[in-house]
Amino acid sequence: MRTPSKLRRFYEATEQVVVTDRDSPPRLLFYGEDFLVEDLPVGTKVIFPRPPVAGLPNVKAAIRQALNHPEGCDPLHAKLRPGMKVTVAIDDISLPLPPMRTPDVRQLVLEVVLELLADSGVDDVHLIIAIALHRRMTEAEVRRMVGDRIFEAWWPERLYHHDAEDPDGLVTLGSTAHGEKVIVNRRAAESDLLVYVNLNLVPMDGGHKSVGTGLTSYEGVKAHHEPNTIRQSWSYMDPEHSALHRSVDRIGRVIDEAIDVFHIETTINNRMFDGPLDFLMKREEAFTDLDRLKLEGMRAALRQLPRAARRALLQAVPAPYEVIAVHAGRTEPTHAKILEASYGQYMVDVDFQADVVIFGMPYISPYSVNSILNPLLVQVMACGYFFNFYRGKPLLKPGGTLIVAHPCTDAFDPVQHPSYIEFFHRLLPETRDALVLERKYEREFAENPSYVHMYRTGHAYHGAHPFFMWYWGENGRQHLGRIIAVGADNEHVPRLLGWDSAATLAEAIDMARSVHGRGAEIAMLHFPPIVMTQNRG
């Protein structure tokens, strides 16, 4: 029979939700390019990620298996015939985060697919990186994603970025019953077969979103990236209850009627760190003396470095993700299988909603790979992504308080995020109302020739992208009562975002308790790696 102390250790090591008591160790929180180590109040429920699901032992074999036994259609080889026109579209490096260790799963899939195409006598093949309104990747980034061999053979004539602003490169396929315009890349639309190679990091990715969003234009994205649709999305991680995904699905079904789409979806586990940073994957209860030494050493080293060097250092560490599922075939049944695998990795069952939720905000987001997590992206990570990491009921009660640890530095990357700068410094001081911003300014930014040019020829996000980032936080903002930024290095960024500030986590918790009472229920999602809650009660 286990003694009470052994029982407690067993519970702390195996349960995903651990209630903080007086003996609990301080918790590690991301704090931009640094970390905080903080004691949490007794009673705080800390929600830990599930352990990584075992990776597939032979990924290429799994890819071949998926291509040969697809969901709801003929195997890929049976669809191919000599002389046909094929387009292979690929997700960009906004996912996974951090970028995965090479070979990237997209490279593995492409190697199998391109070999199959060549063996079948299909020569008219283009590879298109489905960036939608994201930035164009640098050559080095593309090379890293597809591997040297494919890059050397295909770039730039037959491996290139989708251009959402090329008037001759887009075609309108029609409209959905709800009036959403269906616009896709012309080369993809005019192909005999469109193969989409996807990588799902979280359950909001993939499915009809891949083609319907990745290969469309500003008008196409705008159909669902608008405040009212976002306000009815509960949550992005639960496509069945997301108006955004319902819109994307309607668009995808119109695409499926016009184009033969063969979807290859992959997903990965949550093994985000290993090697010298493996302690970041552990619970604090399991920290050894060496882990504590490594943590303190890393924090001391990071503090000595300028912010840009810290960022470069952290972003240089690739993630040892492993592929846990590969499926292929028609979009919807394929996606359903991938979603199942993704939920199995991330979802932790909870039976409560908290008054106060704490997030440590990391140094990276889908829109800041090799760049700066600027204030607008901090906002989208808090209200858009982390808040939406749930199925069923949100972890936070309506009107609850969200506590976000991040320095909120007023720094932007003028190469990748030029329109964000104008949005943040010119528009937010005037209004934070998403509907007003959309009505008054969105089109001006979207059509600004400077931003269009930087998107098409440089490495800048589209002029309308900061609007979509603001709308992306809209369901969070509608639900939350208050957001408190912990450790902001200035006053004006939290103020422009409509947030309060606190110097320390303890101060922020006191501020939250002043509203919710001393008995307020407090929870913390323990990142890294990714964890989501599932409350079906």
Add this chain to the structure above:
Amino acid sequence: MPAGGKAAFFDVDGTLVRTNIVHAFAFYAMNQGTIFGTAWNTARTLASLPFLWAADQVNRKVFNEAFYAFYRGQSEDRLVVLSGELFEKVLRPAIYPGAAKLIEEARRAGCRIVLCTGALDFTVRALAEHLGADDLLANRMHFVDGVATGRVVPPIIEGAHKAVAIRDYCVREGLALDRSHAYSDSFSDYPMLAVVGHPAAVNPDLRLRNVARAYEWPVLSTAEA
């Protein structure tokens, strides 16, 4: 200011083409009809380079006035006739690969396309037509009896006067300055950029790049297609 349409004002030299006004003059200097004329004009231009450099250090207006004096005595017919050849041989090959795309993007945004340059109008008219510009704000040479006097019809289009010319143009055409865009590569065009609502630096020199960063103006390149 009427809140009507909008325009995109483009500096030319360094922004849309690699060349500058010296290239145009050098072309004329080397095409004088007689070998002695060509030799004399070429030698005269080369000998004046230190002086022109010094003038440019004082300011762009002094440089332009000194520079355009070199056109004195040239026949208007000849200058106009040679401008077609100037475009084909000098300007057209020097157009940046991304210039047409930027202009097209501005047109798609509903902007009237206006080139605003310190060059002489006859040297850039063919370029403006080629790029599909709606209007050209450029310097005009003063001619007497079909012969250039070497003086420019005032006000000279450069520096701060470009801003005045743009403002006057917007008033005249019923365009909104605050909705308009301006593009230049040079810090000397700071007034032209500052007068519109949406300035942008294109292939900027170091001073303009620093100003653009400070004022959070977009920094573009037309060097890529």
